[in-house]
Amino acid sequence: MFENLNWWEIGALLMLALLxxxxxxxxxxGDGLKMLRGLRAMAQNATSDLSRELGTxxxxxxxxxxxxxxxxxxxxxxxxxxxKPxxxxxxxxxxxxxxxxxxxTAVAAAADPRKPATPEPSSVASAESPKALGQRFDLDAT
Known part of the structure; x- marks a missing residue:
C-alpha cells in the first residue's frame, strides 16, 4: 500500500495527521487498529461458518x-x-x-553489428526502430 512512498512522504503524512x-x-x-482487528475477526468467522456449512x-x-x-x-x-483445448x-x-x-533479434543484430547477437527481450523492442520492423513485419495486420 505504501510502496510508492519514500520516508520523507511518510513523515509528511504523519506530521499532517498530527496537525x-x-x-x-x-x-x-487505536480505534483504527481495533476496527481492523474486528474486520479480521469477522472474515475469520465467515470463513469458518462457510467451511462448516460446506463440510470442507x-x-x-x-x-x-x-x-x-x-x-x-x-x-x-x-x-x-x-x-486441454x-x-x-x-x-x-x-x-x-x-x-x-x-x-x-536477427534484425537487430543485422542493423547494428556492435551489439551482441542475443540481446535481452526488453532491449530488442527498444533497439529496433519502428520503420525497420515495418519493413520486416506487417505492423498493421493486427
Missing part, C-alpha cells in the same frame, strides 16, 4: 470464484478436460512468439 488530529492521534490510531476446509484465498470452483466443484479430470493454442502462441523474438 489534523492533534492530541487525539493515539486514540484515532476453506481458506480465505479459496473464496476467489475461480479458486473456489477449481477446488470444490471440478475434479482433476474435469479441469484437465477444460484445459486451450493448451494446444497456448503452445502455438508460445512457439510463434519465440519465432518472432528470434526474427527481431
Amino acid at each position: 489534523i488530529f492533534g492530541e487525539r492521534l493515539p486514540k484515532v490510531i 476446509d476453506i481458506q480465505l484465498q479459496d473464496l476467489h470464484p475461480k479458486a473456489f470452483i477449481r477446488k470444490h466443484l471440478l475434479s482433476e479430470d474435469d479441469e484437465a478436460a477444460i484445459r 486451450l493448451q494446444g493454442l497456448f503452445e502455438d502462441v508460445k512457439q510463434d512468439l519465440t519465432g518472432v523474438r528470434d526474427d527481431i
Whole structure:
C-alpha cells in the first residue's frame, strides 16, 4: 500500500495527521487498529461458518470464484478436460512468439553489428526502430 512512498512522504503524512488530529492521534490510531482487528475477526468467522456449512476446509484465498470452483466443484479430470483445448493454442502462441523474438533479434543484430547477437527481450523492442520492423513485419495486420 505504501510502496510508492519514500520516508520523507511518510513523515509528511504523519506530521499532517498530527496537525489534523492533534492530541487525539493515539486514540484515532487505536480505534483504527481495533476496527481492523474486528474486520479480521469477522472474515475469520465467515470463513469458518462457510467451511462448516460446506463440510470442507476453506481458506480465505479459496473464496476467489475461480479458486473456489477449481477446488470444490471440478475434479482433476474435469479441469484437465477444460484445459486441454486451450493448451494446444497456448503452445502455438508460445512457439510463434519465440519465432518472432528470434526474427527481431536477427534484425537487430543485422542493423547494428556492435551489439551482441542475443540481446535481452526488453532491449530488442527498444533497439529496433519502428520503420525497420515495418519493413520486416506487417505492423498493421493486427
